Amino acid sequence: MVRVSRLIILAIKEQFANLKIENEVTLSLITHILLKESASPYWKKVLCMEVYREILKDFDLVQIIFAEYDGNKTEERKPVLLEFLNASLLIIQESGSILNTGEIVQVPYAQDPVAPSNSTAASSSSSSVSKRKLSTSGYTGERPEEFKGMSMTNSYTKVCYIDSFDKTDPPPVLETYLLYLICQCVTLISEGVFALSLTLSSDISTSNSIVFLNESSFDESSESKEQYDLGTSLVIKLWTPIFQIYEKFIFSGLDNELFSKIIRSLQKLCHASGILGIKTPRNEILTFFARATLNLTGKSKFQTKNIISIGESIVETSIPEIYYVSEYLLAWLSLLEEC
Numbered sequence: 423m424v425r426v427s428r429l430i431i432l433a434i435k436e437q438f439a440n441l442k443i444e445n446e447v448t449l450s451l452i453t454h455i456l457l458k459e460s461a462s463p464y465w466k467k468v469l470c471m472e473v474y475r476e477i478l479k480d481f482d483l484v485q486i487i488f489a490e491y492d493g494n495k496t497e498e499r500k501p502v503l504l505e506f507l508n509a510s511l512l513i514i515q516e517s518g519s520i521l522n523t524g525e526i527v528q529v530p531y532a533q534d535p536v537a538p539s540n541s542t543a544a545s546s547s548s549s550s551v552s553k554r555k556l557s558t559s560g561y562t563g564e565r566p567e568e569f570k571g572m573s574m575t576n577s578y579t580k581v582c583y584i585d586s587f588d589k590t591d592p593p594p595v596l597e598t599y600l601l602y603l604i605c606q607c608v609t610l611i612s613e614g615v616f617a618l619s620l621t622l623s624s625d626i627s628t629s630n631s632i633v634f635l636n637e638s639s640f641d642e643s644s645e646s647k648e649q650y651d652l653g654t655s656l657v658i659k660l661w662t663p664i665f666q667i668y669e670k671f672i673f674s675g676l677d678n679e680l681f682s683k684i685i686r687s688l689q690k691l692c693h694a695s696g697i698l699g700i701k702t703p704r705n706e707i708l709t710f711f712a713r714a715t716l717n718l719t720g721k722s723k724f725q726t727k728n729i730i731s732i733g734e735s736i737v738e739t740s741i742p743e744i745y746y747v748s749e750y751l752l753a754w755l756s757l758l759e760e761c
Contacts (some may be wrong), residue, residue: 571675
């Protein structure tokens with residue numbers, strides 16, 4: 423199965439133009455394997471998710487796949503990327519107990535010393551904030567032994583399944599590794615859309631400032647117009663399951679590093695939507711940030727019965743940007759309809 427998975431990646435990356443129908447069937451099949459009704463073993467689901475992660479690392483390839491299947495305007499094809507994201511969302515929804523998903527933003531726990539970390543100085547400095555005892559929640563920010571959720575320690579693996587050759591049995595895998603792969607997949611899409619929006623903006627900018635785009639920003643016959651149309655179509659068709667996946671993660675138990683990455687990635691999707699002139703995802707994400715920042719009551723964990731308040735925990739998380747969101751965002755939202 424490992425060698426087959428690597429051949430699938432090779433076929434999609436190197437021979438996509440010659441194997442369009444075969445790749446459509448293959449992508450649909452590995453998406454089906456991710457679903458519960460396939461009754462596939464966990465290791466096979468992990469391999470399929472690793473295949474998608476390798477594909478999504480190349481955003482140019484993602485755009486080609488989207489144009490051929492999900493965004494094909496000349497013939498009816500399977501929406502393979504949308505089906506993959508919906509399958510991923512279903513996995514996240516079924517993993518509420520593993521992720522410890524609640525109804526409000528939870529206080530991110532400080533990273534374990536042994537956890538691999540490549541976070542920025544900002545997240546490092548903000549880690550000290552989360553270590554302060556929160557009077558309303560009783561948490562210290564340190565990861566307790568009974569911690570439930572997803573962290574780099576309980577999700578990260580040095581050797582991927584797809585790199586495990588010549589093994590008669592699948593290697594042991596962490597319980598949240600599949601969920602971590604989903605997190606990486608949606609982050610890669612958001613990063614790709616954000617990079618595309620900045621590239622298109624810089625193409626028509628006469629200075630270093632960002633230019634907000636619309637359909638009249640480019641000549642009809644230009645390559646940039648084609649990229650703009652493809653990018654906006656991709657966001658419009660895929661943003662809903664992506665956003666719902668982010669929402670589930672943000673309301674789950676996370677460590678500082680994962681919480682920071684997820685928030686920043688969702689911010690980039692919001693920025694990209696604004697630059698591309700796509701109002702609905704931009705407004706929905708901004709509204710979500712405002713509500714998540716100000717809503718301090720609800721179930722803080724999976725199956726928690728009590729309705730509790732976590733007071734100032736939101737503004738004392740590892741993301742300083744959320745503080746500024748709570749201070750300025752509501753005024754900004756009132757102006758959105760005028761944009």
